[in-house]
Amino acid sequence: PHTISPEVMQRTEAVPFFESLLQGDPEMSTAIAAIQTLMEFMNRNSAETVAELTSDLKGAMTELQTSDQSVASVASGCELFLRFITLTALDKPDFNECKQLLVERGQLYLQKAAQARQKIGKLGVPFIRDGATILIHSRSRVVLTLLKEAACCNKHCTVFVTESLPDRSGYIMQKSLQEAGIPAYVILDSAVGYIMERIDLVMFGAEGVVESGGIINKIGTYQMAVVAKAANKPVYAVAESFKFLRQYPLNQFEAPNKHKVGKTNKQSSV
């Protein structure tokens, strides 16, 4: 029997809760924060049937995607969460038992997802050789975890980070790497072609992974990948499994706009 929280969570409370989670822990992945919000929503929900609960959850998901902090991983994470928890036999007569089951599965999914970054770190370390020169793009917490893990395993790498305009998040990445004791140098976005001959491997994170196997990421990633292919350098993309989207874009133009354009940047379709 689960504890019934004091008051029912309304749809409109989802976004403030989500944003407060992110502010409280800047290292948390946005998808994890979204899933935690959905868990809280489910716990404090007053629905009496599974169908109503599912529809309430879907409503909360739509609300979350309107948030300023939302990225592609929120959409994919929420959808996969919903699919995971309902992918079980929900034919118990008592609704409370069903809800208990859903909550348990939700906890399980959250646990697995929260550990995803660490797991990726451990799995990715064998791909980095000692003394490798790595090129990364913009700021990615998964890549940071991986590089920190490699440093712990006594692999001394040199890292080049692109400046990645317009938000210049490359500098933030450089600071985090230097704090972890990894020598990191910022290069201009236009210097990718110049530096490629000195690079051993290219690595980036992903906002979303699409059905054809490609990834959606910060602008400039595709350029880097094309130059790396021309120079025969291996390219690694690191992404948690909850970032897998149900999209199959044929080319750049077909990728959905909401994944391409930032929230504060209201432009017509590009």
Add this chain to the structure above:
Amino acid sequence: MSSSSSKRGSKDIPCSDDLGSAAAQTQAAVPSAKGEAPAVEQHGQTKRKTKAERRAEQKSAKEAKKVSKPPAKEPATDKKQKMTLEGSNAPKRVPSNIQVDDKKHQAKVAKKLAKQQAPPRTEVQRQVKMFSHLHQFKREESLTAHLSFASGGIHPAFLRLGLQYAEGKICGSNARCIGLLAAFKQVVRDYETPPDKALARDLDNRIKPYITFLAQCRPLSVSMGNAIKQLKVKIAQIPPDMPEEKAKDRLLTAIDRYLYEKITLADEAISKTYAQTKISNGDVILTFACSSIVVKVLKDAHHAGKKFRVIVVDSRPKLEGRECMRRLVQHGIPCSYVLLNALSYVMKEVSKVFLGAHALLANGYVMSRVGTSLVALVASSYNVPVLFCCETYKCCDRVQTDSFVFNELGDPEDLASAQSNGACSKLEGWRDIQQLNVLNLVYDLTPPDFITMVITEVGMIPCSSVPVVLRVIHSV
């Protein structure tokens, strides 16, 4: 030592044994029989002899290893090991229709054909050497001229179907499969169980010669092969005690259901659910030859109000693109028509390529009308997305990487015949030129590198996911 000397052939000099034993006595430190051979070689024997000695020495070394085992058991275990080895190394049976240059095999096939009353076809001489393992039939005046209408012969529905295939009147894998299943329905309706036989087994035996006849008229397509397999499964599932009318009804319903689910509904799903999302206003869509599913996709998109135009690419000798044009223009879709050699000229204004498939192979390759891989190649070099539309019943678990091993050869006279505008063909006297051979391939293979996406009724999948679809289908 004694065993090794018994293995030596009669070529050996009689006194070699004495030499060997003498050598062994002098070289007391060398216990194994191996010591004999180098000592004997030092005496300058011929090359053949040293080889025989080496073989003998190897055999004796092997036996020396098995000293612990009782000698009586050895020959038995040896033989068993040899047999199991042979069983696992036995070559997989290669289908007979790609072994045309193997005379023994073809003699066996001819006997089987005669037993099943299927008419033999004349092979065209002057085949291209690289394709000599495939059948190349001449177009017959009348395939069934010598066929007797005695009872127990081929059912007339199948006779008609076979002739339609041979003439090319029914063309295209969906059409052929639908024709086949319609003929099967007729056979089932006309079928009467003989008094002391089970329906399942007898019907199965009845159908065998029909299928052989069809294969003689034109090699079976993958879609037809899968349909026949399914039908045989359904026939085998009929319990022996079921009354005949009920069994026939069940079979007819099963065939109807297969047609409806695998072809009609699948086409609807491919067109309305998935392909529509990939067509947008202002698109220029290229298609090759005539594919029923692609025509349906374009027709449905046009009726849904999307504004696009189509370029139809055509090639000899079948000129199927004209049929495609005719169907599209009937629905009011603006079309252009080019031949295959104009492909690189039009490709720069194309935004998408939609192609049909004959079969999806298990390694991600797609088998389709010859010329398709060319279109896919040029499209991918211009970075134009290539989309194949294919129902899942055309997936087969064959693996092929080239268009040579398994293909169909058409009649070379089709290429050498007069042009459609009445002009005389340049190739008319090709048989007089000894060094000239004419090749008329029907299918070719498109590698997965050129394919952006395959649209099936289970979703839009990258072509490397075809084994997953196969697994899902077989598990159901």
